[in-house]
Amino acid sequence: MEIKTSTEEGITIITPVGRVDTSTAKAFEDGVMEAINSNSKIAIRFSDIDYISSAGLRVVLMAGKKLTASKGTLVLIDMPEKIFAVFKMSGFDKILKISSSFEESKSFFS
Amino acid sequence: MLIKIKNNIEEINKVCDKAKKFCEKNDIPEKKYHDIVLILDEIVTNVINYAYPDGNDHEFNLEIKKSGNYIIIRLVDNGIPFDPLISTDPDVSSSLKERKVGGLGIFIVKQLSEIVEYSRINGKNQLSVTVAIYNKEKNHGN
Numbered sequence: 001m002e003i004k005t006s007t008e009e010g011i012t013i014i015t016p017v018g019r020v021d022t023s024t025a026k027a028f029e030d031g032v033m034e035a036i037n038s039n040s041k042i043a044i045r046f047s048d049i050d051y052i053s054s055a056g057l058r059v060v061l062m063a064g065k066k067l068t069a070s071k072g073t074l075v076l077i078d079m080p081e082k083i084f085a086v087f088k089m090s091g092f093d094k095i096l097k098i099s100s101s102f103e104e105s106k107s108f109f110s
Numbered sequence: 111m112l113i114k115i116k117n118n119i120e121e122i123n124k125v126c127d128k129a130k131k132f133c134e135k136n137d138i139p140e141k142k143y144h145d146i147v148l149i150l151d152e153i154v155t156n157v158i159n160y161a162y163p164d165g166n167d168h169e170f171n172l173e174i175k176k177s178g179n180y181i182i183i184r185l186v187d188n189g190i191p192f193d194p195l196i197s198t199d200p201d202v203s204s205s206l207k208e209r210k211v212g213g214l215g216i217f218i219v220k221q222l223s224e225i226v227e228y229s230r231i232n233g234k235n236q237l238s239v240t241v242a243i244y245n246k247e248k249n250h251g252n
Contacts, residue, residue: 053155
């Protein structure tokens, strides 16, 4: 897995590429935490991952908790159906903001 | 397909590659391939992380086979007794603040499969997971 990071309109977009599993969760966590430490508006893009395991879900949950506590915003974007199904069965669709695209997610950040 | 796995987390890569070959060979739909790889990741990770607390090198077996509409995954290790099915399911209705991640891995495995069975036989943990290739009744939003 590699992590691409970009900033658009003041929002940091994190794009993990490959597999987000136990062996890569630490690198994913480091990338997400680094972004959170420098910006309160974060989007994570899921279009380029093969799958996300519970180890990766833990990182997303932690990021959501951390940003909510600090009055920041986390939005999960570009999630393929198979990945969304995993978030949904985990109940994460009810506690995290999920948006179909970066354009759509902007309303959450305003 | 039989895969020998060492108790090293990097072995997940090998498992994913082999699973991909298996799914391609058996014409498994892309969505189901995703589910199978996710299941394998969760159960193999459990064994690597918890079955061998002595820290020494060990090897265990993973078998994947197709039987009609089903994929049957069997994981056999000679580590310490470990029944992943005894963990309680996470409360998927709790708020963000209260939400915990414990037990999420095996919960996902149960959601994506038809049957999950654990047994301890002759000093070995045996976990078997049965996945339907084409879902009939069970549907998770797809």
